Amino acid sequence: MPKIRPITDLRNTNEISDMCHAENEPVFITKNGYGDLVVMSIETYEAMLEENALDREIAQAEAEYCENGKLYDAREALGALRRRHFG
Template identity: 70%
Template sequence: MPSIRPSSDLRNKYNEISKFCHEHSEPVYITKNGEGDLAVMSIETYERLVGKFELYQLLDQGMEAEKQNKVKPFRDVVTDIQKGLSE
């Protein structure tokens, strides 16, 4: 269940929000005048989320390269690397 808090809690109960974010590894949603305004999360959770986005982007690029026949079999790549190292 997401944690939804008013913006005043960000100022008045910062330590409580910080502790929740670190213990549960999920964001706290902050409202302003009853409307969603911010999502607050720990640095660890943020970095993990950004890492997933970067991975998805790389996977998407790989799938696009495969569609355009711009890929090589793994064994060919390893052979090319080995040749480059021996030169």
């Protein structure tokens, strides 16, 4: 369940920091009843970046498949890579 806190709670930075680290999820900060900021631990942020990078790589692979329409058998492709790189 998302943690939503008013901006006045940022006065207690230790509490917000502890919450971010304990839950490994962002804390949503509201201002005048509307979403304003998102605060998260560095670990959560880095995990999000890695996930986004993987999503981009998958999207690129799907686009390449759509461009040339070639589909390879996984065993054949891995075998060709092994022969090429390991002799």
